Amino acid sequence: MSGKDKINIFPSRMALTIMKARLKGAQKGHSLLKKKADALQLRFRSILKKIVETKSLMGEVMKEALFSLAEAKFTTQTDFNQIVLQNVQKAQVMVHSKKDNVAGVMLPVFETVQGGTDTNEFTGLARGGQQFAKIKKNYQRAIKLLVDLASLQTSFITLDDVIKITNRRVNALEHVVIPRIERTIQYITSELDEMEREEFFRLKKIQEKKRKLRAQSEALIEAKRAQGTYVDSANIFDADAEDDAELLF
Secondary structure, eight states: OOGGGSOOOOOSHHHHHHHHHHHHHHHHHHHHHHHHHHHHHHHHHHHHHHHHHHHHHHHHHHHHHHHHHHHHHHHHOOOHHHHHHHHOOSOSEEEEEEEEEETTEEEEEEEEEEOSOOTTTTTTTTTTHHHHHHHHHHHHHHHHHHHHHHHHHHHHHHHHHHHHHHHHHHHHIIIIIHHHHHHHHHHHHHHHHHHHHHHHHHHHHHHHHHHHHHHHHHHHHHHHHHHTOOOOOOOTTTSOGGGSOOOOO
8 A cells, every 4th residue: 555545644543543533524524515516506507597598588588679679760760869868867777786695605696776766757758658668668678687697697607616616625535535544544453453463472472481481490490309409499488587597787
């Protein structure tokens, strides 16, 4: 097992405990990130479906708005652009932004808000009033769809980036981090088992050596006894106190 396949750590009981805790944390993180990726993918597909529908509807609305503008110009022979520009004092349609939390990801959401009264409400009373009202209605609808599409597109791009990052983290945990920790745990376990076998073998050799020394000592004593040269060492604690010589201090 090469150094790249495992974490460089000294094999011990404490290291094994640490690695098991890290493995548990990595598995928990992988599970949470996988759930987050699934939730983001679900929202991503939903937004993609809405984008396709909104773009299709946007084409029809813009076509209808442009057609109503051309029809009004042809019918009234009036340039509405100059009339509208002269009467515009402030924006009547404003865009507000808010945040939508999806699995911890803040997605920007844009909404259209009517900012005031219509300063062009009397435009076209002399001629072409109905066509002008139709134009305003169609373009207001087009603006709302345009803002909705911008909101969906922004959320789509944001989700796409976050999903890529999340998937990279999930793959890194699944294919790199967790296998590396597992191989490290296997390495530490095998090293500890080997150390236990070595300790057992060492203790066994020590006991065997002690038995040999004891057998040799007993054999030597038996040989001396057979020759009559063996003198049993007296135990000073068993000797009678009266037999002891007087000691002067």
